[in-house]
Amino acid sequence: MHQLIASPFLDQHVLVRPGSRGGALLPEAGYEELRTADRDAPAPEWLADAVLEQWPDLVEVVGRPLGDVALIRQPSAWEYGKASWEINLGCNFECKHCYLGLKMNSGMPWEDKRRCLDIMAEAGVLFLQVTGGEPTVDRDFMRAYRYAWDLGMMITISTNGSLLWRQNLLDLFRERPPYRVTVSVYGAAKRSYDELTHREGAWDQFVQGMNAARHARLPLRMSIVVTGDNGHEEQAMVDLCRSWGVEYEVFTNITPTIYGGGEVLTAQSKEHLRERKPFTGCNAGRTFFHMDPHGLVSICKIGRDDQISLPHEGIGGLARLAEIGDRLMLRTGGCSGCTLSGACTVCRPLAKHFQDARAPLAGYCQHGQKKEG
Structure with missing residues (x-):
């Protein structure tokens, strides 16, 4: 090994x-x-x-x-260095703010998952993020993780941490160490945590998982999610991460679902809505890509139009990603001809999600920001 x-x-x-x-x-x-x-x-x-x-x-x-x-690792003509994979959209939580919308347990059979991982390795993917839903609830998570690790990938797991106490997972991570385990934080106390996740006992599972993960010295990083339910606990969540000695990042801006649904925007804490930095471009579809539970590849997690079926098209399908990315980034629809597009704070695919959700402009567009008198 x-x-x-x-x-x-x-x-x-x-x-x-x-x-x-x-x-x-x-x-x-x-x-x-x-x-x-x-x-x-x-x-x-x-x-x-x-x-x-x-x-x-x-x-x-x-x-x-x-x-x-x-x-x-062998050279690749495709030169994709990174990828993300939603192994399943199923989750043991039902968070109010989740951008994935429906939590459906569905996905590919194991043979297709393995084929997709082989294609990723052939495409040059060195850093792979495995996410969900909650990835650890997928029936194939452990063997998919093991297979990807054995192919020579540096794996990040994005998780709610609720199952990290399981001995089979801890044994797997000891034998095949992850690059990083990123755990979302949804509160600093039982009441707010259980309320946001819609799961009684979620806080207890989270704490149990974190205690086990810290004891196992997993390479942890915390994502602090601030919403209307837990906004009053932002500093307490920061203090909790600091007391554990774990690095963290704070996320305050809620986005619509991947289907353009605006129902999750009600979880936004208006007091914590932060001004976004100008979008300066990215290499979506050129040096990285995203794959959903059914093997449908898109340029990223947000721009999911014109997906490519990796199990059916194979690695040759990736040749279309760059062109798809260029097309999705064009300022179209409600953004056509915008005089402020040079300083826009979101990419065009994310703007489209906000527009489809009929979201207030203040959450994503400069035209919705109040001008100082």
């Missing part, structure tokens, strides 16, 4: 370690040496030196066969 991964990543070559945030850049010649080396030969001395400089605890790499230490 590999401890290191040497891989192309976009226009570079990197050396990374599952379970670690650190890494090192490899010169192209060094990567090629590793790619063509005898797997049974000792790891090159220069590699051992680079590993010990970045990860001093990995002293056992010295003198060991390269194949026992590192997985060497």
Whole structure:
């Protein structure tokens, strides 16, 4: 089982370690040496030196066969470095603010999931986010995680944390460490937490999961979600993360569902609505993509029009993503001819969701902001 991964990543070559945030850049010649080396030969001395400089605890790499230490990813003509995957939309919570809308347990059979992961690896995906719904409730989560890890992917799990106390998950993450486990925080007390998630006992499950995850020293990161139900606890949620010694990020702006539904916008705390930074563009569809539970690939989680069926079209279908991305980013519909588009604070696909939801302009558009007199 590999401890290191040497891989192309976009226009570079990197050396990374599952379970670690650190890494090192490899010169192209060094990567090629590793790619063509005898797997049974000792790891090159220069590699051992680079590993010990970045990860001093990995002293056992010295003198060991390269194949026992590192997985060497092959080059890809597609150059997709990242991807996200909703393994299932099913969830054991029913949060008021969830942008996914319906929580339906549905998805692909295992053979299609495995085929999609193989295609992702062939496309060059090194960093994979596995999300949901709640990913850990999917019946294939553990073997999908194991399979992707064995392909040489650095995996982030986005979770509500409620099942992280399960021993089978903890054993899996100990054997095959995740790159990161991102846990959403929905309150700092039982009442507000259970109210937002519509699940009695959700707070207790969250705390149990977090205690187990911290004890197992999982690479945790918290996403603090601020809504009308828990807005008065924003500082308490921050303090909770700090007391646990876990890094965090605060999210205050609620978005419509992926179907353009505005029902979740009622969860917005108007007092915590923050001005968005200007949208300066992204590489959606060019260096990363998103896949839903049925293997339908889109440029990202927001721009889901013109999806491509990865199980049916295979890797060749990805060739259309860049063109789809360019088309979805055009200022169309209600944004056509806008004189403020150069400083717009949301991308066009997200603006379309807000427009479909008939959302107040103040939540996403400069035209809805009050002008100072």
